[in-house]
Amino acid sequence: ETGVTQTPRHLVMGMTNKKSLKCEQHLGHNAMYWYKQSAKKPLELMFVYNFKEQTENNSVPSRFSPECPNSSHLFLHLHTLQPEDSALYLCASSQDAMTGTFNEKLFFGSGTQLSVL
């Protein structure tokens, strides 16, 4: 148990559906992240929130919409997804947003396995 909880664990949705992924951390961290893990590809950083403010959007399509209402919760709202968006979506947190000289440890949730039909 890493202290980062993601729900649901599995999600199947059609291309016209709207769904949301939820992430919650009980570690008192100030930074939260969404990563996408696709088969045979490196993890892709999608979004970074630091103190509830979005500090990075890594050229993610607008059909993915993040929301961070407080430092403990992070959502990823999904709408009109494509089959190629099927992947494992990982949430992570750290004490503060990582910089090149601030060697923070990331704590990951178990992920939501998303299948888009």
Add this chain to the structure above:
Amino acid sequence: GNSVTQMEGPVTLSEEAFLTINCTYTATGYPSLFWYVQYPGEGLQLLLKATKADDKGSNKGFEATYRKETTSFHLEKGSVQVSDSAVYFCALTDPGGSQGNLIFGKGTKLSVKP
């Protein structure tokens, strides 16, 4: 740009065999280097890290040494166990200071047979 290259998997070993998973990197500046491990059905966990040249990170019998001259951070373990079966990711922080940008390799799947 900055990048991480890991050996292709899967790697299949017998219990008590010696493990090496190669990792090389390309980066400007002086990144910190990490190995993360992902056990089946779980998220990634930090296994070990090294923050400067010649540092050795170690944890749970795994070791990796930050080699600036060869831009490498190979993961080693002298005697693997079945419980070490997982996917291993090499990563580096973005020396440019981009917040949250931990650059990962593609991962190497390790299967250890009894």
